[in-house]
Amino acid sequence: MKNYEIVCIGGGPAGITIAKNLGKVKKVAIIRPEDFSMIYCAMPYVLENEIPMEKSFKSDRLVTDAGADLIRAEVTKVNFHKKNLSTNDGEIYGYDKLIIATGADPIRPPIPGIDLEGVYVFKTGNHLRSIKETIDTHGIKHAVVVGAGAIGIEVAQALNKICEDCHLVDMTPHVLPNLVEAEMIEPVEEALRKSGVQLHLNSRVEKLEGNKSVSRVTLDNGEIISLSDSAEEDDTDPHGIVVFSVGMRARTDLFEDTELEIGKQGIIVNDRMETNIKGVYAVGDCVQFTSGITGEVIPGKLATNAVPMARMLAKNILGDDRHYPGFFNGAATKVEDLYVGGTGLREFEARSTFDVLVAYAEMTTIFPILPNSKKIKMKLIADRKSRRVLGAQMVSGSPVIDKLNTVTGAIQAHLTVQHLAQLSYAAQPYQSFYPANNVIVACAEKILDELR
Numbered sequence: 001m002k003n004y005e006i007v008c009i010g011g012g013p014a015g016i017t018i019a020k021n022l023g024k025v026k027k028v029a030i031i032r033p034e035d036f037s038m039i040y041c042a043m044p045y046v047l048e049n050e051i052p053m054e055k056s057f058k059s060d061r062l063v064t065d066a067g068a069d070l071i072r073a074e075v076t077k078v079n080f081h082k083k084n085l086s087t088n089d090g091e092i093y094g095y096d097k098l099i100i101a102t103g104a105d106p107i108r109p110p111i112p113g114i115d116l117e118g119v120y121v122f123k124t125g126n127h128l129r130s131i132k133e134t135i136d137t138h139g140i141k142h143a144v145v146v147g148a149g150a151i152g153i154e155v156a157q158a159l160n161k162i163c164e165d166c167h168l169v170d171m172t173p174h175v176l177p178n179l180v181e182a183e184m185i186e187p188v189e190e191a192l193r194k195s196g197v198q199l200h201l202n203s204r205v206e207k208l209e210g211n212k213s214v215s216r217v218t219l220d221n222g223e224i225i226s227l228s229d230s231a232e233e234d235d236t237d238p239h240g241i242v243v244f245s246v247g248m249r250a251r252t253d254l255f256e257d258t259e260l261e262i263g264k265q266g267i268i269v270n271d272r273m274e275t276n277i278k279g280v281y282a283v284g285d286c287v288q289f290t291s292g293i294t295g296e297v298i299p300g301k302l303a304t305n306a307v308p309m310a311r312m313l314a315k316n317i318l319g320d321d322r323h324y325p326g327f328f329n330g331a332a333t334k335v336e337d338l339y340v341g342g343t344g345l346r347e348f349e350a351r352s353t354f355d356v357l358v359a360y361a362e363m364t365t366i367f368p369i370l371p372n373s374k375k376i377k378m379k380l381i382a383d384r385k386s387r388r389v390l391g392a393q394m395v396s397g398s399p400v401i402d403k404l405n406t407v408t409g410a411i412q413a414h415l416t417v418q419h420l421a422q423l424s425y426a427a428q429p430y431q432s433f434y435p436a437n438n439v440i441v442a443c444a445e446k447i448l449d450e451l452r
């Protein structure tokens, strides 16, 4: 048996962060089974052949150069009492501290036909490889993506570029429902439709059919999407693929029937990432955590939540006393030429706890007299009583993440719309609107006008 001060199960962004922060000062092992840790965010761009597969592999040196041991195996059992774990290659590793960073698995909904060939989910390098192989081997022409969240949208755009037709199905009335609200999304849906993606909104997939391979997708409104090239629709060779992107579920099966406390959304931890078992911590997509605004348990399966959790835990192990502030869920995606992002609470969510005020502002991202200036539209959400900033959404022809992060910072720091109205901003012709205005300030001023 080999002993470590710290063993981390999982080599995704959370596990790598543990290695980077502790590898040189503690005896650390990172255990993960896959050949490569992936840059997941880059996978849709590999699918559309924008970048080669190898570019989406993270180097193992991120772990080994940081001084940690990388163990290529799957953990099959953890003995919390003996403080050791077993792997599928028959090894046993002892630990002083155990960090669980097992991530999340994509949900495969129990729909009739889900096990047909040509039906996929999209999370790992193996999923990406299988989809690419099927497309290349069979010259796939038809694609259906189920789930119009950020991952589904990115996969649909990729498949639309390499297939003759691509359908995007979602049960909600508009795409990106977790990022932005209905009144912001019209140009985004228009851009998708213009690119050729066929939207089926307010629609659930009822069943998948085919003879070995999927050839028909039936929606609950009776609509049938055919994925077959032949009239009979009973070919055994796949002509189309269906990719489900309908959410992630914390990967906790290893701990079933153990004393580790697990909630509906993942492993239960406190704000120091401590589980109910002494010396056992959990970080990243495998944990359940709360909103940094309302304190309620909310989803937050993002690398931008996983990495700060892991860094905070590592710093605490080194002696700091940090506390994880909760999820704010700032996130963004790109739809054709548009950049879309959201942070904090959406208006309808905020309304269940707060008396809400909203404001919109539209301007250009650089001086409008310059070539290539693009529009930006922003929505700001605030609490009437405390004036606290609660959320924001942005759609623009230029990247929105920096502006989004400014608002997230304001939400995190419990700032009010007065603070945002007084934001001290920089301006320059090629980098901002005129000094006379700023989209965040404009929204905040509109809310203050309403309050006056």
Ligand SMILES: Cc1cc2nc3c(=O)[nH]c(=O)nc-3n(C[C@H](O)[C@H](O)[C@H](O)COP(=O)(O)OP(=O)(O)OC[C@H]3O[C@@H](n4cnc5c(N)ncnc54)[C@H](O)[C@@H]3O)c2cc1C
Binding pocket: 009, 010, 011, 012, 013, 014, 015, 031, 032, 033, 034, 037, 040, 041, 042, 043, 044, 073, 074, 075, 076, 101, 102, 103, 104, 122, 123, 124, 151, 251, 254, 283, 284, 285, 286, 301, 302, 303, 304, 305, 306
């Ligand atoms: C296509 C795609 C695009 C994305 N885009 C973004 C984005 O733009 N921005 C963003 O913030 N987030 C994005 N995400 C989400 C982000 O990838 C995840 O939130 C992040 O990977 C979570 O990191 P993690 O380390 O907690 O878990 P994971 O990355 O899931 O890693 C879990 C690790 O644990 C290992 N493991 C599990 N069980 C065992 C076991 N029994 N034994 C050994 N090892 C085990 C796994 O093999 C894996 O190495 C995207 C995800 C996908 C799929």
